[in-house]
Amino acid sequence: MILVTGATGNVGRHALEMLLGQGREVRAASRAPERATWPAGVRTVAADLADPASLATALAGVEAVFLFAVPGSGPDFVAAAEAAGVRRVVLLSSGAVDDEAEEQDGPIAAYHAEIEQALRGSDLEWTFLRPDVFAANTLMWAAQTKAGDVVRGAYADATAAPIHEADIAAVAVAALTEDGHAGEIYRLTGPQSLSHADQAEIIGEVLGRPITYQELPVETVRQAMSAHVPGAILDGILKAWADSVGRPALVTADVEKITGRTARSYRDWVSDHAAAF
Ligand SMILES: NC(=O)c1ccc[n+]([C@@H]2O[C@H](COP(=O)([O-])OP(=O)(O)OC[C@H]3O[C@@H](n4cnc5c(N)ncnc54)[C@H](OP(=O)(O)O)[C@@H]3O)[C@@H](O)[C@H]2O)c1
Incomplete structure (x- = not known):
């Protein structure tokens, strides 16, 4: 069981x-x-x-x-x-x-x-x-893409290699059901480093209308997010975004190594969740 x-x-x-x-x-x-x-x-x-x-x-x-x-x-x-x-x-x-x-x-x-x-x-x-960063985090933009064509948030140039939750699950299933994973640590990412602005653009391409990312001052974003995210966690998220600006995000091959399939792209993830946007 x-x-x-x-x-x-x-x-x-x-x-x-x-x-x-x-x-x-x-x-x-x-x-x-x-x-x-x-x-x-x-x-x-x-x-x-x-x-x-x-x-x-x-x-x-x-x-x-x-x-x-x-x-x-x-x-x-x-x-x-x-x-x-x-x-x-x-x-x-x-x-x-x-x-x-x-x-x-x-x-x-x-x-x-x-x-x-x-x-x-x-x-x-x-x-x-x-x-690393879940593609699903960008569901926080869904209310904005439903209401218009602009996503407003912090750090347009913050980078991540967003991972599809199904790829994390596929690795979990392998580790739960196969031998050879004991004592192993898998660093899981999506296949491509993308900025916030790139991700908004891809959402637009999948939805078939241009969507742009408008950078807001960090303090404006902090105030808006503090209604849902506890202070210390929020500090960590904002710091991770700030630290990533101008640096390509880490991309690993662990999803493919464990599952035998290349990691799903952010575009794949948006297509799977297009209704939410
Ligand atoms: N988001 C990211 O970018 C990111 C990156 C790296 C790691 N992570 C880690 O991934 C995890 C989030 O995974 P997710 O997105 O799949 O989860 P999720 O969609 O946020 O759902 C939270 C889950 O946790 C369960 N849960 C919460 N408190 C619980 C408790 N006291 N006892 C038992 N179950 C509890 C909930 O179950 P019920 O409500 O049904 O009880 C629910 O299934 C977090 O640990 C996070 O730190 C996230």
Whole structure:
């Protein structure tokens, strides 16, 4: 049995469907499974990674877990997984984690690194997926593309190699179901470095109307985003954008190496989500 946590999320939804498509025995976890829409026939379980008492039922009879990183949840998850006899854990970590750093740069890197540390110190077979920027982050522009032809935001020249969530899921499924991934760390990116302005242009090309990116002052963007994003996380996002300006984003071959397929392009991702824009 494979337990998929974060099964209602961008990546987990795809992992769940891919595993079901392979005919695997899968259990999908959510804090509120009754509120989600699930693929036909899937078995679900209520589990909150921030509530260790909820984990024993979710983990009973489970051999492998796709683990969503909930801040502070590492040690309790490891204890519950070892007690349940789980063998293998594939963690959805973050490309922000830096193995060389004495102290992680910001809270996003720090909480993912803490969960990695708990898994490293366990008897479990672990694999860490460290994706960089999700293409899905650009869904934050959808309200603007629905309302007009201009996307307004910070740093037109900030770069990323946006990754399709289905590619992260495909790597997760390989690591959950095949041998040879224990102790491996995969740095996952999309196939091409693109600026914010490039990404807006590609959305326009897919939608069939010109869309341009208009750069706003950082403080204006900070104020707008602070309604939805906690301060320390927001600082990290704005800093990452500022640091990337004028530097091509890292592009790795790990998606292709693990799945045998080239990583989907940002254009592919927009085509798959065109209705949202
Ligand atoms: N966005 C990026 O650019 C980026 C880059 C690198 C790494 N990441 C990492 O990728 C992850 C986001 O993945 P995603 O986009 O697939 O997720 P998502 O769409 O944001 O969905 C969040 C998921 O987390 C689950 N969840 C939240 N709190 C939980 C808890 N206490 N216990 C159990 N489940 C909980 C939710 O499940 P329910 O609500 O159903 O319980 C939901 O399935 C984050 O860890 C993020 O740091 C993101």
